[in-house]
Amino acid sequence: MKLYKIVTVQHINASVEDCWDFFSSPINLQTITLDTINFQIQDYDGKRMYHGQIITYTLKPLFGIKMSWITEITACQENEYFVDIQQYGPYKLWHHKHFFEPTSDGGTKMTDIVHYVLPLGILGRIINRLVVKNKLKNIFDYRYNKIEELFNSKK
Template identity: 40%
Template sequence: MTLFEVSTAIAAAPRRVFDVSLEVETHTASMGGSGERAIAGVTSGRLRLGDTVTWEARYFGLRWRLTSLISACDPPGYFVDEQVKGPFKRWRHAHHFEPDGHGGTVMRDIVEFAAPLGPLGAVAEVVALNRYLPALIRLRNEHVRAVAEAGG
């Protein structure tokens, strides 16, 4: 299992960043390069505690489906999404939103994941996923930052 953290400074209030981060449309727009889209569960609008959404996307030339559950939510401080069905042996993504003391937010993403397939999955984590997934989260966060800072 792998754990990593990504911190992103955003010039918007924690509540704004929290709300933007739970919008299905923000997520799909941030993952445009993979064609990611919501195909089941909550497919538009803002996710809430107990909601599930099934995402479909193309990564590494393969089509993937992942169903996640918003398993914890305490606005505007944090929420957690966890895979309930999909390609990972484990996927847990905690999103934290902390005031920066200047009217902005420090958004911290803490991701725990494990690839399937035992030793073969462990090799995939070392060879590809340990670099690819943090870069994917940073890409997503840049989009969240742009949307949150644009206001509205």
């Protein structure tokens, strides 16, 4: 089993509270996700992130193949962090931590740490190298740029 890790850090020109308000709303995940993935929330309770929350959605991450994904929020501390894991979906393991830290300039340092494992053993490693790693990079690059546009392009 090969465990992969993605870390992104972004400085946001908004308070931790404003960042939390945006990122703790599951509906905003659609705003910061590539349109080509066709991300659609299927069900959630309409509440802000909380420990134990279940969110279900569909997406087309590779080759236009529609997939279901069920996420559970396994840890949550308002204005500080939340952790989501894939309970059902394409990965053998998907564990995503989101941290929000105030900065001295009144902004926020947002850190995302994703650990993931693909199924299929050695074949999964090959698929990661050829396809998944680059697809995830594109997804997180888009997210970074969209957040820049939403929060950091205002003067």
